[in-house]
Amino acid sequence: MKSATFGEVFAVREFRVLFGSFALLVGGDVIKMLALSVLVYARTGSPGLSAAAYMAGWLPFILGGLFLLSLADRMAPRALMVTGELIRAVTCLLLAYAGLPVWAMLALVLVTGLFSPVFFAARAAMLPEVLPGDAFVLGRSLLNVVSASAQIVGLAVGGVFLAFAGPSGALAATAGLSAVAAVVLRAGLPYRPARGAAGAGAVRETLRVNGRLLSDGRVRGLLLAGWLPCVFLAGAEAMVVPYLGGQGQAGVVLAAAAGGMAVGEFAVGRFAAPGLRERLSFPLAVLLGVPWLFFATGPGIGWAAGLAAVAAAGLSYQLGLQRRFVDSVPEEVRGQAFGLQSAGLMTGQAAGAALVGGLGEVIAPGPAIAVAGGAGVLVALALVRVLRPAPAAVSRLEQ
Template sequence: MTTPQAAPARAAYREVFAVGEFRVLFAGYTLFLGGETVKMLALSVTVYAGTGSSLLAALAYVAGFLPYALGGTLLLAYADRWPPRAVMAGYDLVRAAVAAVLAAGLLPPAATLVLVLVAGVPGAVAAAARSALLPDLLDGDRYVLGRAVFSMAAGGTQVLGFAAGGLLIAALGPYGALWITVASCLLSAALLRLRLAGRPGRGAATGHAVRQTWRVNRALLRRPAVRSLLLAQWLPPALVVGAEGVLVPYAARIGMPDSAGLLFAAVALGMLAGDLTIGRLVTPERRERLAGPLALLLGAPLLGFVLSPGPVTAALLLAVSGFGVAYQLGLARRFLEAVPEAHRGQAFGLALTGTMTSQGLFAAGGGALGEVTAPGLAVGAAGAASLLAVLGLWRVLAPLAAWEGTASCAQAGGR
């Protein structure tokens, strides 16, 4: 293990947005998030209304997450082989076609889930291409702030998306609202194709894509620094998403089913506030030192759900939990330094695959737990599990000085 470099000089958000291609990438990502948010909420509400099943509602909510397990296992080599612009724009067109089929309203719940799961498999490649392109556009602390902007987009777009999604579903019905996703996909594809510069693939093909994907994934996971940082990115937030998988049933249980959109939006608003505050007001070195304490915020507030709070209190607890997601800003630079540049696309794809897969599995698990216990207890259990994961990973999430000391000792010992 090698000692990481010192944190770079502090940058400003205006420096990030001064890069024209970043603005294009950001706009495409925002359109992607908005369309997916409306789609996820519409499917979850539709499936729960039709079946009354917490498990199926959770599966509908995470139907776009689980395919990353297949995409990350079989296809990630294409994130480095293929031009990133073609990968991202092409996947937007696939998403538009799928959303149009769903909006037609002809499929039963089971077929709907299968279609979304299958169509989401190449999403791992598109997300990896997008993440790997970001360091090409931004360097130093601008890259970390660029990551923060993307995370803020995830929070802000979901706040607006869930709020607008609730209104759209009320006005147009869930199937009518899905046409918004179709439009957003087509607009994103056009924007990326026309405004983003074409770039060749990052790496050369070395054999069959599936075998190359397996080989590079294994090589990355054998690196202690990469493996530990991946686990630190995956586990704490994935366990919290287990709570999000039962928010629709929770809202119904407390007698206010229409508040589900408020609860989802609270998580996203907390994420937005956390990334804006930590990215704007905290120095690069201090961000890395705060990774552990911020990670504790993910699970701690969710313990309050065992008391079955009303929608306002529940939304506040979820917002604080969402704020804790900013801990990942303290890991961004270290992870970028730890991965080989030739396989950067696959490394980011592996990180995203693990994130999406683990979140999907834990959300499904939360839905399954919601079948046998009260939704509030399921949310509290998810929070407790996240706290335990943070404590188990504290050595990775520890203040930078302690981490560097550990790395230096390991290096002195010949490891």
């Protein structure tokens, strides 16, 4: 299989639209959750409620992933994505100016968040349709790079908006970004029909297809390979703040991790040939855990940032799984398959943060980070048969 290039990927108009709107989505969501957290804290003075507000947009992901994902295949993808942006815009305006009590603000974010995995699934499933062959994997890597970059930029821009316009102004700006993204999607994407036909209710169909996907050994193995190593990465990152004593230095380490992820995705996606990319999945998954082992020695902020960056670069192991995942799932449920992949990843990261956080209470943050790294290495070794593709499959890619 011939390696794709950036020029070939960006020459596709639909990808440019997906790329630009995704950057607006990620950056806007970061600003929204940061502003909501500040707004809740200003009203209540409660650190716990402020933290709950920051996480509220992600908590419903598991429920939406379990019960609503079939909508990603039963509705036209452009309409779904535009609807998602408009819902986000209206939500931000209500949070900013409706004068809602705190409980109603959190409830609004939770309810609208139930549909987030559906909107994400529609976008992810459209990517292999507009970028065939190796271009799909390179496009996926570019979206991962822009995700990491938009998170960093979103935090910086959000801080500026909060300083000059307050949380309501920042929320209004996020609503504007969502409105722009909706226009870009509506004007830039052609109409594509739904992949699947409407049948049973959305909840029943979602449960049925999730069961069908998880009962397939090949699909289940690829899903677990995409989820489990990231559980312990998230757990290690969740311990960075307490490891550094709750100081602002943690932001440097977490920003370094985001930068390492972006560099790894860019390098592997662009410069590794398709066959090499799949062979790299196993060693890169191991790399995801190894650097965290050195936190047992108590590194300072400089070494901690470097170790976090190297570990996060290992996230590019997932690029070697993407082609096989697309080939393994039936086209008519591709949207739900990508949604299940994302929902499981979000759930696993939350579970990893909780597990390693609890361990940190018992044995201190540094050793807990090292344990998380060791567990990540062991998981990668246990998944070696999935992470390491069959030689015959790799040979076909290199022909």
